[in-house]
Amino acid sequence: MIPRYSTPEMDAVWSDTSKFARWLEVELLATEGHAAVGVVPQKAATICRENAPVADDAFLQKILEREAITDHDVAAFVDVTQDAINDPAGSWIHYGLTSSDVGDTALCWAMRDAADLMIDASTELLEAMISLAHEHRDTVMIGRTHGIHAEPTTFGAKVALWALQIDRDRKRLRTARAAVAVMKLSGAVGTYSNIPPEVEQFVGDALGLAPVPATQVIARDRHAEFLYACSSVAATCELVAVELRHLQRTEVREVQEGFKPGQKGSSAMPHKRNPISAETISGLARIVRSNLLAGLQDIALWHERDISHSSVERVILPDSSQLAFYMMRRLRQLLAGLIVMPERMQANLDASYGLVFSQPVLLSLVQGGKTRDEAYRIVQRNAMQAWDEGTAFRTLLEADADVDNAVLDDAFDLRRSLSNLGRVFDQLDAIDV
Structure with missing residues (x-):
């Protein structure tokens, strides 16, 4: 990853030195595991741990140099690790x-x-x-x-x-x-x-x-x-x-977005x-x-x-x-x-122009006895007129003989529109952070 989008925390996980440090630990634990079941002499496993190389930049460089010969990264790593530990104990590295x-x-x-x-x-x-x-x-x-x-x-x-x-x-x-x-x-x-x-x-x-x-x-x-x-x-x-x-x-x-002091949004504008x-x-x-x-x-x-x-x-x-x-x-x-x-x-x-309340108006007309299609057409024609003329939607509805003005207060009530949003926040508050 290019430095612009990298982070120190993830760099530490994915760096080459971290990778080889993990490889080394796996190898040493495997040797100790073999010793635990009697395959590898316990003394050899102890020497492998004590003489193991430090997984640093110098270790990395030796592996890269060796890989240029082996054309195999794990084989190069094993060679360098065994050389650092020395024989005979080093020969047990990568056993099996x-x-x-x-x-x-x-x-x-x-x-x-x-x-x-x-x-x-x-x-x-x-x-x-x-x-x-x-x-x-x-x-x-x-x-x-x-x-x-x-x-x-x-x-x-x-x-x-x-x-x-x-x-x-x-x-x-x-x-x-x-x-x-x-x-x-x-x-x-x-x-x-x-x-x-x-x-x-x-x-x-x-x-x-x-x-x-x-x-x-x-x-x-x-x-x-x-x-x-x-x-x-x-x-x-x-x-x-x-x-x-x-x-x-x-x-x-x-x-x-926040804009900090000294920040520039454009080199030209x-x-x-x-x-x-x-x-x-x-x-x-x-x-x-x-x-x-x-x-x-x-x-x-x-x-x-x-x-x-x-x-x-x-x-x-x-x-x-x-x-x-x-x-x-x-x-x-x-x-x-x-x-x-x-x-x-x-x-x-x-x-x-208040058109955001078109559905409540539609539903109130249906509740008043009109078919859904009749109600839809009434609301739609007033809504289109409001858009085209820039006129308040409610004003047009109040002047429409097909609309019962008594239902408009409730239909245009913003509190009614948002009255059930608490359910979203109930779900939010149930999260175990």
Whole structure:
């Protein structure tokens, strides 16, 4: 991931030094596991641990130099590790293992840690949304369908629905975490032909990863589930971002991203205050979603394995989790500084001449004895006239002989329109943050 969208927390999970540190720990635990079942001398396992290299930049450089010869990253890693430990103890490193035992176990370990960061970020974003929803529970605005005025709602209700969706994403992240918090040390085709299952269990217990049946590799539907959780988070963040972008348009101007001192919106036009955070989130969501397709294509491998998935995963797993994490952090920051304009929301609601109450009028006419189609036509002709002439909808209805004016007060009552929004907030308050 390019530095612009990376974070120190995710960098620490996915860096090459972190990867090789995980590989090293898997190898050392496997050696200790073998010692526990009497395969490896206990003294040799102790020496391996004591003489193990430090997983730092120098270690990384030695592996890269060795890989230039071996053309195989795990083999290069094993060579460098054994050289650091020295024989005879070093010869027990990688005993009975295949490359995917080490690589897949360490990769799942990294995905689990990445999932933990994303779960924490989703909780922080959820808390910000809940706070904003309650703050604007009664901030009335127009609801829009197809981009056209529909019926009244509140900004708080809108944000509450975002929060409920983020909470569902958090559940998906937790489920994905469970799916990838696994490991395997079962050898070349997963038959434990050269490694006892007890060694696998020993390593799994030490790492907090569950051993699972596998071929040479752990099944990639787990990785795809992880990528789906990232994609779902990204899609939700974009849902919010697109809405905020629309609401910040000059013609709407109901919300506005914060604008810090010294910030410039345009190099050419000094008046500009653009929704740059929301637009960035929308753009990054495209990358995360597209990575999911590649992850699904990685599921079908030849026989017990090939490496067509390997090059893909080196990109999409770090990038997707890094971007999902970044987007949640960026969105939380956006919401924390969001400027909400209640007066503008009210003005926009009033700008459609009261047409937002057309459905209550329709229903009141039906209750008064008219057929639905008769009522619809009466309301529609008055509504179209209001649009075309810029006349108050209620004024036209009051002058229409087919309309009983006695029902209009209730039909045009904003409190009636919003009286049941408490159900949304009941759901919101039921969330276990």
